[in-house]
Amino acid sequence: MFGLDKKDTTLLLIVFVLTMCAPFLLNPFPGNSAMAQFNAGYPDLMQRFVIYGIFAIGFNILFGLTGYLSFGHAAFLGVGSYSAVWMFKLLSMNVLPAVILSVIIAGLFALVIGFISLRRSGIYFSILTLAFAQMSFALAYSVLTPITNGETGLQLSLNDPRILGESVSASGGIPFPSLFGLDMRATHVMELGPWMFQFSAGYYFCAVLMLLAFYLAIRIFRSPFGLMLRAVKSNQQRMNYTGLNVRPYTLAAFVISGMYAGLAGGLLAAMDPLAGAERMQWTASGEVVLMTILGGAGTLIGPVLGAGFIKYFENIFSKINDTVLHQWFAFMPDGIEDLLVTVIHPFVGKGWHLTLGLMFMAVVIFLPGGLVQGGQKIGNLFRRKPAADHTTSAAKTPAE
Amino acid sequence: MGILEVKDVNKRFGGLQALGNVNLSVADNTVHAIIGPNGAGKSTLLNCLVGKLIPDTGSVMFAGQSVLGLKPYQINQMGISRVFQTPEIFGDLTVMENMMIPCLAKRDGPFRMHAIRSVFGEKKLRERAEEMLTEVKMLDKRDMHAASMSRGDKRRLEMAMCLVQEPRLLLLDEPTAGMARHDTNNTIDLLKDIKARGNITMCIIEHDMHVVFSLADRITVLAQGTPLVEDTPEKIKGHPKVREAYLGETA
Numbered sequence A: 001m002f003g004l005d006k007k008d009t010t011l012l013l014i015v016f017v018l019t020m021c022a023p024f025l026l027n028p029f030p031g032n033s034a035m036a037q038f039n040a041g042y043p044d045l046m047q048r049f050v051i052y053g054i055f056a057i058g059f060n061i062l063f064g065l066t067g068y069l070s071f072g073h074a075a076f077l078g079v080g081s082y083s084a085v086w087m088f089k090l091l092s093m094n095v096l097p098a099v100i101l102s103v104i105i106a107g108l109f110a111l112v113i114g115f116i117s118l119r120r121s122g123i124y125f126s127i128l129t130l131a132f133a134q135m136s137f138a139l140a141y142s143v144l145t146p147i148t149n150g151e152t153g154l155q156l157s158l159n160d161p162r163i164l165g166e167s168v169s170a171s172g173g174i175p176f177p178s179l180f181g182l183d184m185r186a187t188h189v190m191e192l193g194p195w196m197f198q199f200s201a202g203y204y205f206c207a208v209l210m211l212l213a214f215y216l217a218i219r220i221f222r223s224p225f226g227l228m229l230r231a232v233k234s235n236q237q238r239m240n241y242t243g244l245n246v247r248p249y250t251l252a253a254f255v256i257s258g259m260y261a262g263l264a265g266g267l268l269a270a271m272d273p274l275a276g277a278e279r280m281q282w283t284a285s286g287e288v289v290l291m292t293i294l295g296g297a298g299t300l301i302g303p304v305l306g307a308g309f310i311k312y313f314e315n316i317f318s319k320i321n322d323t324v325l326h327q328w329f330a331f332m333p334d335g336i337e338d339l340l341v342t343v344i345h346p347f348v349g350k351g352w353h354l355t356l357g358l359m360f361m362a363v364v365i366f367l368p369g370g371l372v373q374g375g376q377k378i379g380n381l382f383r384r385k386p387a388a389d390h391t392t393s394a395a396k397t398p399a400e
Numbered sequence B: 001m002g003i004l005e006v007k008d009v010n011k012r013f014g015g016l017q018a019l020g021n022v023n024l025s026v027a028d029n030t031v032h033a034i035i036g037p038n039g040a041g042k043s044t045l046l047n048c049l050v051g052k053l054i055p056d057t058g059s060v061m062f063a064g065q066s067v068l069g070l071k072p073y074q075i076n077q078m079g080i081s082r083v084f085q086t087p088e089i090f091g092d093l094t095v096m097e098n099m100m101i102p103c104l105a106k107r108d109g110p111f112r113m114h115a116i117r118s119v120f121g122e123k124k125l126r127e128r129a130e131e132m133l134t135e136v137k138m139l140d141k142r143d144m145h146a147a148s149m150s151r152g153d154k155r156r157l158e159m160a161m162c163l164v165q166e167p168r169l170l171l172l173d174e175p176t177a178g179m180a181r182h183d184t185n186n187t188i189d190l191l192k193d194i195k196a197r198g199n200i201t202m203c204i205i206e207h208d209m210h211v212v213f214s215l216a217d218r219i220t221v222l223a224q225g226t227p228l229v230e231d232t233p234e235k236i237k238g239h240p241k242v243r244e245a246y247l248g249e250t251a
């Protein structure tokens, strides 16, 4: 189906069902229970899952296939956000042109940065991309203030022209992003006893784009072009002596992954129309590297899993504080309750980075193929069958 | 004039004269062997032909065109393929994927963005790749991880990858090193077969004299970067200088 083989079609359908049912799946605990803390089915959080999923899918096309580790992909995310906000300011509040411009501008940006950075490989390539991203970050704060609005960040105002839309909404405020009139904030709430499920237009818009992005990634992985990208990672010498020019292949992969990042950046702005330079900071570039490796570099579904994992930790684990812990262990005798809270305390709340860090180390050491490899191992335990390599062989030899 | 003309090529590495005034003319549709002791400069000479090294002086002409200054991929697209002394294959990919890459390179040129169609939809190329794998008796290994194969199999795969491109000039750097006797004989048969079909010139570097004398039309003996003699296999066998410089050593 859709030009994919059976395995890939199944994978696509699974991802389709999971994203479409996410409002249910991510809210498994009744609202009045102590476990409600772990629910993640809120529109803004779900939006972040799929948006960072897009970011990681694109990053994986570069890193997972060619092995070129970019440390500056957040620059494209930031450029995408700025482009989208400018589109909201100048043209209209429609998200579609905004997102399209984000992709184009990020692609052009990636073309320039890639053209220069790809003159080197390995660590020098990584450093060059990092340098470019940090430069963009610094410039966004300083000389580019007319475009980026410096430290305040780029925001909408009542004075924006919006030539195809309205500067001021009917209610006198700044209008909100919409898709041909469908407000991105529109949310349908469904209450089922103690459960509350929220279906947001913004989330579904992002989810559909993620599915498209995912589908395109599968096609690229399976195409002759994708094969060449894997050849780049495997043996550039052999490629050269087989009559293939390596540079345009890596540049194309770089631009495509930059466009994915631009799309993600545009969507971030479409869900919340402001853009700040901190989106380009190196920590944001590092995050997408973590997502991809955690999930499984070079696999199809890995980056999406990794993105979901990290965003879940960032938003859920970080909210567990001592009061919550005390509530959970209230049924225990006081001494044990305090002890448990003290032991768990460093791992939750502000300490969520510690948990994530330990998990990341465990994955890299024990599961070099990321969570996907973990899933395969568990699957094989049940099937008692030699490892069926679900995606690409790259899963076995990830980060270089 | 031969299809490959090497004139007065010199190459120095620091103080070491790796190639000194090398002249070589390879006639079209022949097999030309280059023999010589370790460190004689045989691989260095091939490196100068495929764009890996640029000679300090001299000229290298292929089919009437200079290859000096061209990139390796451009030289390959002119019709020169090379099997390396240590196998250069795509270790992370399967045997079949390894074969598809030269097929695609031959059809699509140095760069083409075929990002939507599936590799497995390329029926013609796959058939061509399978044919070639059958010829090197590796079809049963088509789904194997290339890196996990024996050295001999890697070499045969690399040879198949070069042959599937139907090069006009095939450069083989010790194609049977690391192969079992049986596989060596298969390789000799394969190369004889390829040669009989015509329209291919081969330059073969080899230490195994059985292979050299089975295949070569002409032999150049290289010692310390300079050609000692060039002649037919029969003459080379009896040549006193050769016995002293080379055959004597290995006997």
Ligand SMILES: Nc1ncnc2c1ncn2[C@@H]1O[C@H](COP(=O)(O)OP(=O)(O)OP(=O)(O)O)[C@@H](O)[C@H]1O
Pocket (backbone or CB within 6 Å): B013, B016, B018, B036, B037, B038, B039, B040, B041, B042, B043, B044, B045, B085
């Ligand atoms: N890139 C290089 N830099 C420096 N010296 C080199 C380089 N390549 C080859 N040499 C030297 O040049 C000489 C010729 O090497 P070459 O590899 O051409 O020999 P060969 O005839 O292929 O030997 P073998 O039979 O061992 O493969 C050797 O002394 C080698 O050490």
Ligand SMILES: [Mg+2]
Pocket (backbone or CB within 6 Å): B042, B043, B044, B085, B173
């Ligand atoms: Mg050699």
